[in-house]
Amino acid sequence: MDISNSNYDNRHVATLDDPDEIHRVMRAQCPVEHSSQHGGFWALTRYAEVEPATRDTARFSSLPTITLPSVGAPRPFIPMESDPPEHAKYRSLLNVVFSARRFAELEGEIRKHAVELVERFAGAGEADLARDLAFPLTSRVITWLLGIPDEDVARFNEWSLGLVSVGSPEEGLALQMEIRDYYIGHIAARRANPTGDLASHLLASTIDDRPVDEEEVLDIYLSLTGAGGETTAAAANHIFTLLDRHPELREQLLAHPELMTSALEEFLRYVTPVPGFARTTTCPVEVAGTVIPEGERVWMSWLSANRDEAVFERPSEIVLDRKPNRHLAFGAGVHRCPGAPLARLELRIMVEEVLARIPDYRLVDPTSVRISEGQTRVIRTLPIIFTPQR
Numbered sequence: 001m002d003i004s005n006s007n008y009d010n011r012h013v014a015t016l017d018d019p020d021e022i023h024r025v026m027r028a029q030c031p032v033e034h035s036s037q038h039g040g041f042w043a044l045t046r047y048a049e050v051e052p053a054t055r056d057t058a059r060f061s062s063l064p065t066i067t068l069p070s071v072g073a074p075r076p077f078i079p080m081e082s083d084p085p086e087h088a089k090y091r092s093l094l095n096v097v098f099s100a101r102r103f104a105e106l107e108g109e110i111r112k113h114a115v116e117l118v119e120r121f122a123g124a125g126e127a128d129l130a131r132d133l134a135f136p137l138t139s140r141v142i143t144w145l146l147g148i149p150d151e152d153v154a155r156f157n158e159w160s161l162g163l164v165s166v167g168s169p170e171e172g173l174a175l176q177m178e179i180r181d182y183y184i185g186h187i188a189a190r191r192a193n194p195t196g197d198l199a200s201h202l203l204a205s206t207i208d209d210r211p212v213d214e215e216e217v218l219d220i221y222l223s224l225t226g227a228g229g230e231t232t233a234a235a236a237n238h239i240f241t242l243l244d245r246h247p248e249l250r251e252q253l254l255a256h257p258e259l260m261t262s263a264l265e266e267f268l269r270y271v272t273p274v275p276g277f278a279r280t281t282t283c284p285v286e287v288a289g290t291v292i293p294e295g296e297r298v299w300m301s302w303l304s305a306n307r308d309e310a311v312f313e314r315p316s317e318i319v320l321d322r323k324p325n326r327h328l329a330f331g332a333g334v335h336r337c338p339g340a341p342l343a344r345l346e347l348r349i350m351v352e353e354v355l356a357r358i359p360d361y362r363l364v365d366p367t368s369v370r371i372s373e374g375q376t377r378v379i380r381t382l383p384i385i386f387t388p389q390r
Contacts, residue, residue, distance in 0.1 A: 006033055006034055006035045006036060007035060007036060007037055008022075008026070008033055008035040008037065008043050009035070009037045009038075010035075010037075010038075010041075010043065010068060010275065010276065010299050010301065011038075011068075011069070011373050011374070012373065013275075013303070014275040014303060014371070014373070014377050015370075015371045015372065015373050015377070016371070017369075017371065019303060019304075020307055020316055023045055023301065023303070023304035023307060024307075024309075026043070026045045026304065027045045027046045027304060027308060027309075027310075031044065031045050031046040031048075031049060031288050032044055032045075032049065032287050032288050032289075032290040032292070033045070035299075038068055038069040038297075039069070039297070040296075040297065041068060041278065041296070041297035041298065041299050042287075042290075042292050042296055042297070042298045042299065043298075043299045043301060044287065044298060044299065044300050044301060044305075045301045045304040045305070046288070046304070046305065046308055046310070047305040047306075047308040047310065047311045047328075048288075048308075048310065048311075049287050049288050050276075050300045050301060050302065050304070050305040050328065051305065051328060051332055053279065053287070053298065053300050054277075054300050054302075054328065054331055054332040054333055054335070055332050055333030055334075056333075057083050057084050057087070057333070057334060057335070058282065059281060059282055059283060059285050060279035060280070060281060060282070060285070060298060060300075061083050061279060061280045061281075061282050062080060062081050062082060062083055062087075062277075062279060062280075062335065063076065063081060063082070063083060063280065064076070064081070064280065065077075065081055065278070066080055066081055066277040066278050066279070067277075067278065067375055068277075068278035068297060068299050069169070070169050070172075071163070071166040071169065071172035071176075071375070072166070072168070072169030072170060072171070072172035072173035072176070073172065073173070073176060073222075074173060074176065074177070075215065075218075075219055076219065077219065077222060077223040077226070077227075078090045078216065078219045078220055078223060079091045079093075079094070079220070079223070080223055080227070080277075080335065084334060087334060087335070088334070089207050089208070090207070090216075090220070091334070091338065093201075093202055093205055093207075093212065093220070094198075094220070094338055096198075096201050097145045097198050097201070098338040098339055098341075098342070100341060102145075103341050103342050103345055106141065106144065106342075106345075107345060107349075109144070110137070110141055110345065110346060110349055111349050111353075113137060113140055113141075114133070114137055114349050114350055114353045115353055117132060117133050117136060117137055118133060118353050118354065118357050118358070119357070120132070122357050122358060122388070122389040123388050123389055123390065124388060125385060125386060125387065125388035126364075126383070126384065126385050126386070127383075127384055127386075128381055128382055128383050128384070129236075129237065129240050129354070129361075129382040129384055130233070130237045130379055130380060130381050130382040131381060131382075133236075133350060133354070134232075134233040134236040134237050134240075134350065134382075135157055135161070135229075135230075135233045136153075136157065137233075137346065137350060138229035138230070138232045138233040138236070138346055139153055139156055139157040139160060139229045139233075140153055141229065141342070141346060142156075142160075142224060142225075142229040143156050145197070145198055145224075146197060146198050146199070146221060146224060146225075147186070147190070147195060147196075147197025147198060147199060147200070148186070152182075155182075156225065157229075159175065159178075159179050159225055160225050160226060160229050160230045161230055161378065161380070162175050163175065163176070163179075163222075163225060163226030163230075163375075164226055164227075164230045164231070164234075164374045164375045164376040164378060165372050165373070165374035165375075165376075165378060166374065166375070167373075167374075176222060179222060179225060180218055180222065183217075183218050183221045183222070184214075184218065186199060186221075187199050187203070187214055187217050187218065187221075190203060191203055191214075198220075198221075198224075199217055199221070202216070202217045202220065203217060226375070227337075227339075230376055230378060231273050231274055231343070231376050232273075232339075232342075232343040232346050232347065233378075234273040234376045234377055234378045234379065235267070235268060235271055235273040235329075235343065235347060236346075236347055236350050236351070237378075237379035237382050238267070238271040238273065238377070238379060239264075239267045239271070239347065239351060240351075240354065240361075240382060240384075241363065241366075241369055241379065241382065242267060242270070242271070242318065243351075244361070244362060244363045244366060244384075245366065246318065249263075249318060249320060250355070250359070252320055253320070253351075253355060254355060254359060257352075259320045259321060260348060260351070260352065261348075262320060262321050262322065262323060262325070263320040263321075264344060264347050264348060264351070265322070265325045265327065266318055266319060266320055266322045266325060267318070267347075268327060268329040268330075269306045269312070269322075269325055269327035269329060270306070270307075270318050271329075271377070272302050272303040272306045272327075272328075272329050272377070273329065273376055273377050274302065274329070274331075274375070274376055274377075275301065275302060275303035275376075275377060276299055276300045276301045276302045276303060276304075277299075277300060277302075277331070277335075278297055278298060278299050278300070279297075279298045279300065280295065280296070280297055280298070281293065281294050281295060281296045281298060282294065302328040302329065302331070305328050306327045306328055306329065311326065312325075330343075357389055358384075358386040358387070358389065360386050360387050361384045361385070361386040362384060362385055362386065363382065363383070363384055364383040364384060364385055365383070369382065
């Protein structure tokens with residue numbers, strides 16, 4: 001293969017409604033492919049290579065960045081853009097907010113907020129599930145953890161969506177500097193008057209017997225702004241789209257609510273809201289017979305691996321009771337998403353409340369659904385109609 005002619009674009013492919021054919025051919029013919037896009041990178045597309053590389057932090061580093069192309073961050077997003085042993089130190093700082101106990105404490109509030117959001121439009125017979133439910137719910141949940149006041153939630157929502165939809169490094173840098181300015185004030189306020197939020201916890205914590213500094217707190221807050229809510233909202237909007245396109249799945253869930261847990265895992269596999277992350281090789285690495293030189297960018301396509309026919313039977317079908325389901329929608333290894341349990345909880349609540357209150361909803365125009373280009377497969381708008389609830 002002449003690698004100079006390869007033009008695989010991970011960002012563009014992630015916007016396709018059905019990227020199956022492209023990835024199926026790559027898995028069969030060139031599972032380790034070099035692309036000239038975005039300054040040049042290598043794409044891994046088979047589960048057999050993607051899953052181990054995702055775990056291999058020694059040979060596949062998260063520095064200098066996991067985004068491809070770069071979003072122009074002035075500093076690494078931590079803990080995502082850090083390697084062991086530093087990664088474990090940063091990750092441990094988040095345990096207090098990303099714990100099963102904390103999520104259990106939030107469940108009632110999340111359910112209450114979801115019900116309030118749905119009831120605002122349930123009597124109208126029309127709504128936008130992205131604008132009126134998915135984005136406001138997931139943004140509100142993460143702002144609870146970050147300690148963002150009610151009056152700033154709308155601005156946080158815009159920032160969060162902007163970070164996962166950055167079009168250029170210059171655009172990304174400008175947006176991140178704006179967000180950092182806000183967080184500088186927030187962190188200063190928490191240093192003066194600690195509360196129970198994440199900033200207060202971080203400022204009172206230590207790493208290697210030294211206090212966590214304010215730049216590190218800023219880095220963590222920026223990471224959670226981009227990864228804390230919009231990925232879950234993206235998954236929800238895809239799920240609502242799939243339930244419209246496949247009414248038999250909706251009927252299955254309505255008739256058998258006990259399928260909800262396995263169904264959500266299957267939706268996550270099928271959708272893969274975060275299509276993958278990049279790594280940088282720390283040494284020459286042989287992958288599936290191809291030697292990738294040191295210092296090369298490598299794209300781990302979770303989107304492709306999650307449809308790998310060598311691992312998943314009937315991978316292009318949605319099987320609500322699929323077991324086992326070893327999907328990579330949340331990554332793998334030490335970098336596996338710490339918010340995965342929270343995302344599952346939010347998704348379950350949103351789907352349950354929509355099916356309970358507006359079970360006959362339909363997309364106004366199924367052909368108009370679009371996936372935005374960015375780090376996450378975001379559906380920005382999802383207009384629906386339904387029988388008004390009284």
